[in-house]
Amino acid sequence: MAKEQHKRNCEMLGEDKDPASFFNQVKNGTDSKSAEALKGEANQINISTQLDMSGSGLSRSCPADPRIDLPFAGKSFVIPFSAVCPTLKTMSDVALMITALSLLFWLVNGRKEGE
Known part of the structure; x- marks a missing residue:
C-alpha cells in the first residue's frame, strides 16, 4: 500500500511543471504566505498596553443596584x-485564604510515600 501511495504521489506531483502553480510556489517558498x-x-x-491588569477583567467595585420596571x-x-x-x-477572601493554605500544606506534606 505504501509503495502504491508513493507511486501515486510521484505521478501527481511530477506532472506539475507550471512555476506559477500554488504547489510550486509553496515548494519554492515564493508564495504569499511564506515566512519571507x-x-x-x-x-x-x-x-503591557494591550492587557487590562486592573481587576483581571472584572470590576473591583460593586455594580449599581439595577432598577427593573414592570410596565x-x-x-x-x-x-x-x-x-x-x-x-x-468576604467569601472571596476566605476562598483565597483556603486555596493559599491548601497549596502550602500540599507543598510541605505532598511528598510521595517511600521518599
Missing part, C-alpha cells in the same frame, strides 16, 4: 447588589 513574505508584514506589539404590573423592583457585595467580597 510575512516578515514584511510583521510588527512589534507592546503587550404590565405598574411597578418596579431593585436588585440589591449593594447588600450582597460585602458578603461576596
